[in-house]
Amino acid sequence: MADKKFDPTNLVELQLVENAISARQSEIDVIKINKPLEEAKKRFDAAKEYFDEADSGYRETDDKRKKLEGEVELQSDKIKSNEGKLFSGTITSSKELENYQEENELLKASNIKYEDEILEIMEVLDELDAKVQKAKLAMDENKSEVSRVAGEMNEKLEVLTNVVAGLNKRSEEVQTLIPDDIKKTYNEVKNKKGGIAVSVLKNSFCSVCNMELPSIALEKIEDPDEIYKCPLCGRMSVVYRAEIDQIEKELES
Ligand SMILES: [Zn+2]
Numbered sequence: 001m002a003d004k005k006f007d008p009t010n011l012v013e014l015q016l017v018e019n020a021i022s023a024r025q026s027e028i029d030v031i032k033i034n035k036p037l038e039e040a041k042k043r044f045d046a047a048k049e050y051f052d053e054a055d056s057g058y059r060e061t062d063d064k065r066k067k068l069e070g071e072v073e074l075q076s077d078k079i080k081s082n083e084g085k086l087f088s089g090t091i092t093s094s095k096e097l098e099n100y101q102e103e104n105e106l107l108k109a110s111n112i113k114y115e116d117e118i119l120e121i122m123e124v125l126d127e128l129d130a131k132v133q134k135a136k137l138a139m140d141e142n143k144s145e146v147s148r149v150a151g152e153m154n155e156k157l158e159v160l161t162n163v164v165a166g167l168n169k170r171s172e173e174v175q176t177l178i179p180d181d182i183k184k185t186y187n188e189v190k191n192k193k194g195g196i197a198v199s200v201l202k203n204s205f206c207s208v209c210n211m212e213l214p215s216i217a218l219e220k221i222e223d224p225d226e227i228y229k230c231p232l233c234g235r236m237s238v239v240y241r242a243e244i245d246q247i248e249k250e251l252e253s
Contacts (some may be wrong), residue, residue, distance in 0.1 A: 007177070009247075016244075017183060020251045027160055037150055040142065040145045043121050048139050058125065061121060067161055069118060082100045189236055196235065199235040211228070219253045221239065224239040
């Protein structure tokens with residue numbers, strides 16, 4: 001099965017590197033399902049909704065105040081213009097004089113009423129403003145919490161993405177050392193056997209199915225550089241060597 005110049009350790013290495021890639025990939029998938037981030041976003045949305053409500057409540061009330069102030073200004077202008085006419089000496093009819101005086105009294109009374117209303121509205125505005133400020137503070141706090149949690153997640157993802165990139169490179173490199181026919185078998189077995197194509201034979205046990213090989217199978221294992229087939233799980237079996245432990249250690253760190 002194996003080329004004589006081929007070191008089967010490379011095949012074990014490819015399997016171990018690919019295992020590490022899928023483990024890291026699963027970690028990435030788990031990190032992306034970020035419950036605390038989702039919850040922080042929900043809290044921010046709720047705080048924003050509360051703020052928007054408080055803010056539009058303030059604006060609506062302030063618009064009422066502005067409208068009343070505009071009304072007072074218009075009426076004051078009218079009063080002034082009436083007074084101008086009253087004191088201009090151009091009005092000769094006493095009826096006309098009376099009309100202007102009467103109108104000014106009504107306008108002044110109306111302005112007093114509006115000014116009282118404005119004062120009441122301003123008290124309400126103070127309360128609404130305090131509510132808006134508090135809502136803004138809560139919204140800002142939630143916003144920075146979202147940024148903090150998202151930032152932490154992105155940092156972890158960046159680290160893992162770099163690790164995966166390094167592993168992919170290592171996988172490519174080790175694949176250049178494996179003859180095509182062995183790679184072909186590797187991929188076929190991998191697809192059939194849930195992603196694990198290679199096992200290590202150590203102390204008569206298969207590292208993947210954890211079964212002890214029957215003595216009849218063990219007798220056939222004569223060349224440690226040959227690739228065998230586990231008679232129990234059908235995987236490509238490589239006889240154990242110390243370099244495998246070294247590779248596992250490297251991949252752990
Ligand atoms: Zn096996």
